[in-house]
Amino acid sequence: MIVHNLGEGIAIALDAIRANKLRSTLTILGVVIGVTTVMAVASLVQGIRRQIFNAIEVAGPTTFYVIRYFSQTPVNPDRLPYEVRIRPVLQTADAAALARLPEIRYAGMWVQVFQKIEYQGERTQQVVIFGADAHYMDVQGGTLLRGRLFSRAELTGEQVIVLESAIAERVFGRLDPLGRQVRINGRSFRVIGIYEKPSNIFEPPGQETGGIVPFASARESFQYDETNALFIAVRPRAGVPVGQAMDAVTVALRRNRNLHPGMPNTFDLITQDQILDVVGNLTSYFFLAMVALSSVALLVGGIGVMAIMMVSVTDRTREIGLRMALGATRREILWQFLVEAGTLTLLGGGIGIVVGLGAGALLKAGLGLEAAAPLWSIAVACGVSVGIGLVFGLIPANRAARLDPVEALRRE
Secondary structure (H helix, E strand, C coil): CHHHHHHHHHHHHHHHHHHCHHHHHHHHHHHHHHHHHHHHHHHHHHHHHHHHHHHHHHHCCCCEEEECCCCCCCCCCCCCCHHHHCCCCCCHHHHHHHHCCCCEEEEEEEEEEEECEEECCEECCCEEEEEECCCHHHHHCCEEEEECCCCCCHHHCCCEEEEEHHHHHHHHCCCCCCCCEEEECCEEEEEEEEEECCCCCCCCCCCCEEEEEEHHHHHHHCCCCCCCCEEEEEEECCCCCHHHHHHHHHHHHHHHCCCCCCCCCCCEEEEHHHHHHHHHHHHHHHHHHHHHHHHHHHHHHHHHHHHHHHHHHHHCHHHHHHHHHCCCCHHHHHHHHHHHHHHHHHHHHHHHHHHHHHHHHHHHHHHCCCCCCCHHHHHHHHHHHHHHHHHHHHHHHHHHHCCCHHHHHHCC
């Protein structure tokens, strides 16, 4: 019986849509836009997260970092809080002490600065330049395409650079960059290598990686933020758990800084999990904001559904009275109009899902994201669509069910 009533209600709803094509199209447009937005945002967020997970996998899940002070929002270097000012700035001696630990495979002092790279009038925007060593790509990933990395002698402060391939093409064009001099912050750096960074669409605008220079060269050539931009990259030896390696690093740094038992650490350790947590929070906030915006379209679509159903009740008053005179109960009338409203919004949701899948494909093609719409977003889209129809269709359906059959039959 329920299946029969459902099928009958859907058939009546489709007849009503065909009889009022323009009105029905405008009504479901809000649902289509809302569902499309939800699915497109879900695709974008999942694609970004997958890119970040891939980047973390390149660096290795065991890599962690020592910094002066950890905060989810960078502190102002010109107005450091007291709890930051009392912490010593990281030194190369700290990295050297960690590198000697039996639990540690690698520990290196790194810094990142924002500078423009120039060659004969061709100049980039502000890009990130890392001051590191020859182990940079072991930690951050990437592929050396041509040339070489730093020699031991160059690590003492030679002004050489390994350029990122896209930046090299931008400033040199068809010229061979190897052996040529680029200018950074008014200083000349000789190009000794070209590398390709791992794909990561999550790079914010203005934070594109431009190249790598020896840490000693970066320290001498650039001004940098000693709190937010200076850190020690650490990788444990194979088979050593991250927790054990972090304990060893903590003990070594406390010993170097003469911290007595009970005194708090004057440094922070950041693991890949913490980085993922920060990124997860940011993407979650972004997703919630976009869902809130798309909910406005869904709300408009729901109001449109209610409006068209109210008009439908008015137009079909005599039909309702006739059905009730022939024995239809109030519950059956209520059910009929609820099914009509649900069918209308489900149709809008179905179109929105198709458009959302197309938007995900465009994101994947245009941004290089693995941005296929997650299955849960399709299920949510269907559920929300039907839910909107039921919620906003309840008032007109209830109005239809409460009509007096005698008065309804008198209506012309």
